[in-house]
Amino acid sequence: MPRRTSQMLRFIVVGGSIAGVACAYALQAAGHQVLVVEQGDGRCDSHGGIRSPPNMTRLLNHWGLGPAISRVAIKANRFTFMDGKSGEELGTLVLHEKLMKALAADFLYIQHGALHTIFVEYAKNAGVQFRYNTEVVSVDPWKGMVIMRNGAKLSADVIVGADGYRSVVRPVVVGPEGVKGVLDKRVSVNITVPTDLMRQHKDLVKLTVSPEWSLWLGDDCATHGLLTVDPRSLKKEYAVVMHVPTDGKPAPNSWDRSQPLDKKFLKLDRFEPRIQKLVGLAQTMTPTGHTIYEPFDNWVHESGKVVLVGEAAHPLMPNGSHNAAMSIEDAMTLSTLFSLPASKSHTSVLLSAYEELRQPRCAATQASELRKRDFICLPLGPDQQLRDDGLRDARARALLDWDDAEEEFLRDTWEEYIDLFAFDAQEAVEDWWTKWGPAISRPRMVDSRIESAVGRFESLHLKVDIS
Numbered sequence: 001m002p003r004r005t006s007q008m009l010r011f012i013v014v015g016g017s018i019a020g021v022a023c024a025y026a027l028q029a030a031g032h033q034v035l036v037v038e039q040g041d042g043r044c045d046s047h048g049g050i051r052s053p054p055n056m057t058r059l060l061n062h063w064g065l066g067p068a069i070s071r072v073a074i075k076a077n078r079f080t081f082m083d084g085k086s087g088e089e090l091g092t093l094v095l096h097e098k099l100m101k102a103l104a105a106d107f108l109y110i111q112h113g114a115l116h117t118i119f120v121e122y123a124k125n126a127g128v129q130f131r132y133n134t135e136v137v138s139v140d141p142w143k144g145m146v147i148m149r150n151g152a153k154l155s156a157d158v159i160v161g162a163d164g165y166r167s168v169v170r171p172v173v174v175g176p177e178g179v180k181g182v183l184d185k186r187v188s189v190n191i192t193v194p195t196d197l198m199r200q201h202k203d204l205v206k207l208t209v210s211p212e213w214s215l216w217l218g219d220d221c222a223t224h225g226l227l228t229v230d231p232r233s234l235k236k237e238y239a240v241v242m243h244v245p246t247d248g249k250p251a252p253n254s255w256d257r258s259q260p261l262d263k264k265f266l267k268l269d270r271f272e273p274r275i276q277k278l279v280g281l282a283q284t285m286t287p288t289g290h291t292i293y294e295p296f297d298n299w300v301h302e303s304g305k306v307v308l309v310g311e312a313a314h315p316l317m318p319n320g321s322h323n324a325a326m327s328i329e330d331a332m333t334l335s336t337l338f339s340l341p342a343s344k345s346h347t348s349v350l351l352s353a354y355e356e357l358r359q360p361r362c363a364a365t366q367a368s369e370l371r372k373r374d375f376i377c378l379p380l381g382p383d384q385q386l387r388d389d390g391l392r393d394a395r396a397r398a399l400l401d402w403d404d405a406e407e408e409f410l411r412d413t414w415e416e417y418i419d420l421f422a423f424d425a426q427e428a429v430e431d432w433w434t435k436w437g438p439a440i441s442r443p444r445m446v447d448s449r450i451e452s453a454v455g456r457f458e459s460l461h462l463k464v465d466i467s
Helices: 018-029 054-062 066-071 097-103 112-126 170-174 202-208 273-280 323-337 344-376 382-398 407-421 425-441 447-454
Strands: 010-014 033-037 049-052 073-075 078-083 089-094 108-111 129-131 136-140 145-148 153-155 158-161 186-194 213-218 221-229 236-245 284-288 306-308
Touching: 010 018, 018 033, 018 112, 018 158, 018 323, 049 054, 049 112, 049 221, 049 323, 054 066, 054 097, 054 323, 054 407, 054 425, 066 073, 066 112, 073 221, 089 382, 097 407, 108 112, 108 221, 108 236, 112 129, 158 170, 170 306, 186 273, 202 221, 202 236, 202 273, 213 382, 221 273, 221 344, 236 273, 306 344, 323 344, 323 425, 344 407, 344 425
Parallel strands: 010 033, 010 158, 033 129, 078 213, 158 306
Antiparallel strands: 049 108, 073 108, 078 089, 136 145, 145 153, 186 236, 186 284, 213 221, 221 236
16 A cells, blocks of 8 residues: 655644554654653553453554563453352353464453553654653644643644543543533442462462453452563563442542552452452552443544544543553554545545544444443343353353354354454555545545545455354
8 A cells, every 4th residue: 555755744642641652653653743742750550451352462463562562461362251259150252263363363461551661662762752741731723732731832733632531632622522421330440469469379379370361240240350461570460350339429530540449349248259369469449430421423623633532532431341452443543544645635534534434433342342341240130140041051162162163153152252353443444545545646636525425434344264
């Protein structure tokens, strides 16, 4: 595919999150000039676990991050569902080798801070500039300008809002709906336990070596855990996430502020002794509340100078399987579009294409993540019993070799996962360019006609042959 070699742009990325730094790195690598403005000091000590499904891992490998990632990643082999109170194994989802080979990437666990550090290093090596301890308080979308708390102003051709759940940039683009939502009835809690401590307890040893993603399904709550690697010590840690009811009380909405462990708040009495022991080994927890928004109509300001990415564009439930993945896909989509041989005058067209390519997928993922969270958090009752019976019935078939399993069972089990895992953000842009590139290259074609055509484009998925 042809690449852009002239009329490079200046981008300001507001927010030094994974979404922001990934966008900055990819845009800089495409030849543009990028500045990241971050209110924090740049340090990211988060020990929470990120799941990198194949659709994300594939993009990390494309950018050349594979070797650095492999040093600090754990390769998943299955998802195991257990009764929260008894510990009985209810069901499993095996990541069959044949399936993962067809998807051309692994499902990985990575520590949040490790992934962020890798992206920052790659971004700086590519030439991205960073301004830390610099808080953006407002944006002038028509001038392409950000205003800092100290009164300083910076301008660029495009402002990228990557400033997360509590985005300052979002209301500028979205309007009033960008700050309106419904408080989630559950809070997500991050807890990290060193495996050195876990190995002192015989019943926790298996968790320190197993590459499974383990899920305990409790009464109106759930706990899940996976192994991660601390990038500094290279020691393994166990990243725990608990979804518990808020009981109508407001929950903290900051993922980076820990507080003393509160066993009553965590509803530990609803879980088996292993979970009580595991969580009891930790000293602190980080609860994060969530506001549920309807998908936003606009991610791009009408000026064509401001665009949203990551949680600023599509706030997902905390600690889902695709929070980081959707942000990485955003970065790949945006950077690939701005790698195309278009001129500066086509900036608004490319931003419109980004919006049209990303919105349907992210809206579907937002709904899917909440649905799956609610599925593992069912309160005791008929629906919970039906769920557990279904998992038990499917367990024996799930453990069969891929070639021995029934086609109908595989389709029912994997259809939604494959839809998520097989998507390739770069290929979606390449297909868009094949369709609309010739029109963009014709100088007589009016930009507004291209923009209207973009809305009729449908993105593609990888063709996964698992026969």
